[in-house]
Amino acid sequence: MSDATSMSSAAHVYKRLVPQPVRSAAATTVPAGVRRKVKRGLARTLGRREARLHRRALRRVRKVEFGHSERRTKAPDGRIGHVHSGLTVDLARRLDHDLVTYALDAADIPWFAVPALDDRRICLAVEQRDKGAVRRAVRALLEEHTGYVVSVSPAHSDTREIPGSHLKAWKNFGKSRVIRLTWLRTDPTETLWLGEDQGVEIEFWTANTDLPQERLVGPRPNRVQRAVPSDAMGIEIGLDRLSGYLDIDGDLEPTITLETFDVPRLEEITFPVDAVLQWQHPTPWGEQLLRAALRSLHQYAPWVDVVHVVAQAPVPSWLGGDDRLNVVHAQPGAEWRLHQLPDLADAFLLLRPGALLGRPVRPFDYFTPHGATRPRRGPWSAQESFSPWTRAAYTATGCVTAHGYAEGPQPYSCEVLDRLARTGAEPLQTADGQMMSTVPGTHPMDGLVHHFGYVAGLADPSGEASLVLHAALPGIENHLERLLVRRDTQQIQFFGLGSEQALTQGGTDAVRHFLSRYFPVASVFERGEPEEPDTYS
Template sequence: MSDPTSMSSAVNVYKRLVPQPVRSAAATTVPVGVRRKVKRQLARTLSRREARLHRRALRRVRRAEFGHSERRTQAPDGRVGHVHTGLTADRARRLDHDLVTQALDAADIPWFAVPALDDRRICLAVDQQDKGAVRRVLRALLEEHTGYVVSVSPAQNDTRDVPGSHVKAWKHYGKAKVIRLTWLRTEPTGNLWVGEDQGVEIEFWTANTDLPAERLIGPRPNRVQRAVPSDAPGVEIGLDRLSGYCDIDGDLEPTITLENFDVPRLEEITFPVDAVLLWQHPTPWGEELLRAALRSLHQYAPWADVVHLVAEAEPPAWLRADDRLTVVRARPGSEWHLHQLPDLAEHFLLLRPGALLGRPVRPFDYFTPSGSTRPRRGPWNAQESFAPWTRTAYAATGRVTAHGYAHGPQPHRAETLARLRGSGAAPLPLDDGQRLPAVPGTHPLDGVVHHFGHTAGLADPSGEASVALHAALPDIGTHLERLLVRRDTQQIQLFGLGTEEARVRGGTQAVVRFLHRYFPVPSVFERDHHHTDEAGDQP
């Protein structure tokens, strides 16, 4: 029998060719055996035609020679994955986009990108009339470069584990208005897997001729508009304009969208955002913390413009200083004067030793389009309410604090630091978090600066959860393993790697091993990618 999910299956063809009155009459006058024989013959004919078209599409895809990975491997859930050296979430997104668009181009199927509501994924639109051709070329693509397909609208997820080259993976395709293609990708160690929450979604748009000017109507809402003129001109647009998680780099290949979609997104950040890292511990474990922070920026915040390393000690030799990484020597307490850093952008992320990004983030997660910061709130208790920073914040603003601020990467503005400095507020002493015996409360700089910014209208605190762990915890290994398996924490802050208790209990070494597994992909800021698990043995 022919494939029942095909757009030209025997049932569909029979209904199109034979009117309903004739079918009703045949059901009562033509013997059952004859009707069955005719349907079987029609099914065999269509099956041979579909197989021929699939082979043609497969030859076209193979001739194009795209979509190759270094090798295939098995994902933790048993599905097929692809290995890529130097893999990042942003690179995986671009690989998926290029695979699908090149396949559609090879089949001469028009398409355009759409700014979908969920910008974790790239969304492409094709004409509903091309649905049959789209299915054939995508099935050929998924046979050549193994991936998976599900129906998004209506939602059907039961084909999630079936390779897209199989016929049964397309059983919902006939009724689908939106489908999602997914490829699982990993780097050579297999510790980092990307793709499950990304992929490419394809929407089937229909033509509407009710008005004098023909329009294309989308099957679901997007961030701009659901109906566009059918003759709207196409324009080039960077992927960073469609997804806030993408690298902001004009040298990368753009994609194609319609002129009507080339408008600023509601959450689009148009100003540059830098990153500032503090370097304080010239020890093996200190270098691993710095290496992991750089890798977390490379992997999960590729949009960061320039990384400024504020070094209170001699920087490691493996650092690659260039136009994206600057190194500035400073004295202890320099955090209060970061606004004086040369060439620092007005908006920046501050990462102290042990602060890491745990999953992809957008500039919008830390800043508003108007330029205000979105600092992360932290716990509030009696100890926090009597902390020295709350008294300083009250003295600088005349307003009482109402909450603390979380550990981990925090957004800052140079203007806020400069205005705080001009107010006459005295800098508070700053403790070394890697030498403290327990997880501390709100960092004094964050507390004072964010409270000052909030009262001045320069900050709007948010509530994204962060995780703070001390290396001397008795069950630190369990906590770290949970973070590694889930990989769903946006911010991570590690404390106490320099304490004697953490060294004796093996917590420092456990954290270093965790960092190697959580961030296995070297960043562009490293000269030498070599590291050892023994790095945590030295205080």
């Protein structure tokens, strides 16, 4: 450790200041009481100095006056959280980044962003010689904005529940090569909690002078390279270039990285991706499904460019309020001609009624960098193998299919739809999934289009399956509560909200109540009052 007072105990400083021969002689000639007295005096001196440096760092942080929340509250696990109106995953990640970088800048600590292997978190790098200054700056930040710190490398999570302003939270810092800072954040309803799987990681890079040109060496691999020239030029770069989960918006505040890190990610999607939502149920539960779909895009897919609502019924009065929303009135069966929508991007997500995103997703979860779609595989059965879509898929391609496709948001390509239309394939009959009494199998359009795209080399079936729930499922409240608490499902698909059994047994109201709690933050596509008070329980 280059800074002897960075996180050193009195014994550590004593060992650094007193050579080994002198310590050995003192151990035999100096009484133990005298040695203890010297060490206690040294500890008091270090404590006073550290307190002065901490107060100085705290004044610098408070001078910035950035990132204050509306109020603080207690999380379900007892830790301290911050309340923010209009909270989104994208906003929380950017706020964490800005808090840490402002604190480092206030302390005059050089830093640069690193494209980490796990792009759920923003990673910053500082030199090992600044480790002591980093601890003081970050501890002051965590005292002003209550958060938590753990050691990532080596892994120690025993300080997870200790506020980062406490000295005990830093007991593993001396040997840490990478630390993680997290802030728990929630919306005013306190049903949406963010931060546990996000945060900012700080790596401590060491200088290597073995070669003629000095290099900085990172403590762990990243997506580009582990060693960089110490005099590499710093450049501005958008946060979306470091994390695929972030909004692609050049107007937002960039970050700083080294020019050697400005290379495309292997999974980076550079083409625009739109979303198409179907609106066909002018009922309270239908509006709730539409709200939830818009909010899931707003919360978990901020990289979506334009949202197109294909309306087969009069649109709700609250729909609108953003220039990225396009409403198109259409007749039943229009979903087979989506490639004819004006100004629709070639790649888009199709969300039928009941299809939702349940956690943050990247464009790469649905598309390859070359533009091919990545639909989810679904279950397969004898009944599925004799369904009309499998016969139509074989007629259009001459190849049999051996699996179905999962429900939920679907990746589509205008090129595939256009090629399929030129083959003369007739649209298949589709049933309204919200009126069915049971969960259907593969949607005919998904099966035909995805299989055609796969045979044409324009689709690569892969990815996670969706969670499918029918509103008439006995004990659905337990399934919904578990989903609300864990929030670990990427795609969700609800069926049967308009079925007689779900309406009479309370399943529809249970789903509506769940949706109002799972997606409490209004999207930019809603205007006026977000929604009526929750009366579904």
